[in-house]
Amino acid sequence: MKNKILKTLLYLFIAGLLSGIGVYLYVFHKPHRNIAMEEPAYILSAEQLTNDFEKDENSAYERYGNKTLQVSGIINDINYTKNTASITLKDGSTGVNCSFDSVSVAKIGINNLKILKVNDSVNIKGKCDGYDMIMGVVLSRCHLETKN
Amino acid sequence: MKKTILITYVISLLSTIGLAQKQITKEGVIEIFSETSLFTIEAKNPKVASILNTENGEVVASTLVRSFKFKEALVEEHFNENYMESHKFPKAIFNGQIKNFSDINLSEDSTYPISISGKLTIHGETRDILENGELTVKNGLISANLTFNISLKNYKIEIEPNYKDRINDLIKITVHFDYKPI
Incomplete structure (x- = not known):
């Protein structure tokens, strides 16, 4: 009887500890x-996103800042380093600069990024x-x- | 009519010369580091833009605060929301000049000590800074390396009293730019 109580207490303790750690x-x-x-x-085009920022930077930052956006556009420039990549989507003067850190490069696979060429049309999601x-x-x- | 064409031609010629005298990077790196006996904070920002005027040594550099990436998501959130207030002050900007730029020979590969002064804006506060660094010239391409400390207090970035033993007031900033001709 006493053993059973002790056992239950032990289980409770372990369960509590695990959820605490969790x-x-x-x-x-x-x-x-x-x-x-x-x-x-x-979900918008690179052109619209850049236009919104160029027209009114503050209100565009309020709307888009720290949000996840899906942007479509034409590749203007690609840069690779050891384990990161950056792709610039074309439009007018500045464009949209998309950075892929080592985690996202690993997820996508560097080879899937390396087949991309300038003037390819892509959809990129990012913060x-x-x-x-x-x-x-x-x-x-x-x-x-x-x-x- | 002829005159207009000539003027346009001269202006475009001048602007090409102007462009040729600048080097740019959009992939500059800034790292920040704070260490106390309780807590180490480090973050890396690989999205720093900078333009160096190779005629007179004028430098501009700018970056977005949200581009600083931390290992821990929670620290990154606190950095943005509680300390840098990146919703109010999304950018950090430097505007200045390499003071001893005339000592640097851009056609000779070497590493030169530099002294750079200018205005640094962080958290909406602008301060004058004067720091030393290094400029490396290799095949006409310039890279810059700079390490310096900033005081959080100086930029009105407040640390709550019970976090004072975890966050050092002096933050070490390491800057690395590899410039390319425009």
């Missing part, structure tokens, strides 16, 4: 947003960091949705 890990070591799995807040005079609109933690 909560701790979730709160203090929660994973980064998984852009690939997120529904985009806006909007804002707008810069030189870089244009910056999207980070990007994911390649489709190549048309």
